[in-house]
Amino acid sequence: MIVALDYATLDEAKSCLEQLDGLIRYVKVGMELAYAEGPAIVHYLKERGLKVFLDLKVHDIPNTAKGAMRSLARHGVDMVNVHAAGGVAMMAEAREGLEQGTSAGAQRPLLIAVTMLTSTGKATMNEELAIPGEVEDVVVHYAQMTKKAGLDGVVASPLEVPMIKRAAGSSFITVTPGIRPIGADKGDQTRITTPEKAFELGSDYLVIGRAITAAPDPAKAWEKIVQDVEAAGIHHSFGRKE
Numbered sequence: 001m002i003v004a005l006d007y008a009t010l011d012e013a014k015s016c017l018e019q020l021d022g023l024i025r026y027v028k029v030g031m032e033l034a035y036a037e038g039p040a041i042v043h044y045l046k047e048r049g050l051k052v053f054l055d056l057k058v059h060d061i062p063n064t065a066k067g068a069m070r071s072l073a074r075h076g077v078d079m080v081n082v083h084a085a086g087g088v089a090m091m092a093e094a095r096e097g098l099e100q101g102t103s104a105g106a107q108r109p110l111l112i113a114v115t116m117l118t119s120t121g122k123a124t125m126n127e128e129l130a131i132p133g134e135v136e137d138v139v140v141h142y143a144q145m146t147k148k149a150g151l152d153g154v155v156a157s158p159l160e161v162p163m164i165k166r167a168a169g170s171s172f173i174t175v176t177p178g179i180r181p182i183g184a185d186k187g188d189q190t191r192i193t194t195p196e197k198a199f200e201l202g203s204d205y206l207v208i209g210r211a212i213t214a215a216p217d218p219a220k221a222w223e224k225i226v227q228d229v230e231a232a233g234i235h236h237s238f239g240r241k242e
């Protein structure tokens with residue numbers, strides 16, 4: 001499980017991390033925190049021993065995407081992403097840039113592509129984005145494009161994981177936001193499910209933000225999610241430090 005540190009400052013992120021100390025192992029830094037604090041935030045988190053998914057959703061012409069990834073690789077992150085809607089050529093160049101930027105002997109960060117944002121429903125996709133059909137079919141198509149470009153996996157709703165795995169293979173990674181424990185506020189998300197259901201559907205990484213970070217007691221919220229998942233018979237390390 002990856003905790004989304006959607007905060008405006010390092011101090012706010014630190015306060016959350018202190019409350020979750022010893023419980024979590026993987027965090028996500030999105031645009032809000034990265035744009036506020038710069039690469040220093042990544043170095044701080046790595047020094048704390050955490051794995052870092054740097055979520056900047058690169059979407060540009062192939063040459064620019066390649067350069068962006070070359071720069072990001074130098075910060076020693078564990079996972080980065082692009083938008084699949086940038087196309088196969090952009091994704092392939094992004095991967096090449098990431099490889100070029102990864103220091104010799106170091107492991108290349110995982111590169112995944114966002115399919116259809118989990119906040120987007122069918123009506124928005126059909127009417128505003130002028131993409132016809134079912135969201136699931138577009139997600140699977142984007143997953144196939146992503147695989148063709150040589151990336152490691154996709155970001156999608158957990159609800160789409162079985163279809164993605166059928167189309168792209170079981171080792172193709174699925175990273176799934178849109179996680180809402182029973183009774184949690186849906187907020188701006190559309191294609192959601194519970195953490196236990198996401199595991200049952202075969203999701204490899206669950207991205208969880210406000211269900212933990214906006215809770216009055218983030219550690220308690222984390223533990224409750226772990227309990228719910230274990231109660232559903234799912235056994236996992238849950239990112240606990242070994």
Ligand SMILES: O=C(O)c1cc(=O)[nH]c(=O)n1[C@@H]1O[C@H](COP(=O)(O)O)[C@@H](O)[C@H]1O
Pocket residue numbers: 004006030055057081114116117118119155156177178179187189207208209210211
């Ligand atoms: O790439 C992402 O991480 C992402 C893709 C997507 O389709 N939907 C999505 O919600 N996210 C991110 O996942 C996190 C979800 O946060 P909560 O809705 O608060 O759990 C946010 O940081 C989003 O930026």
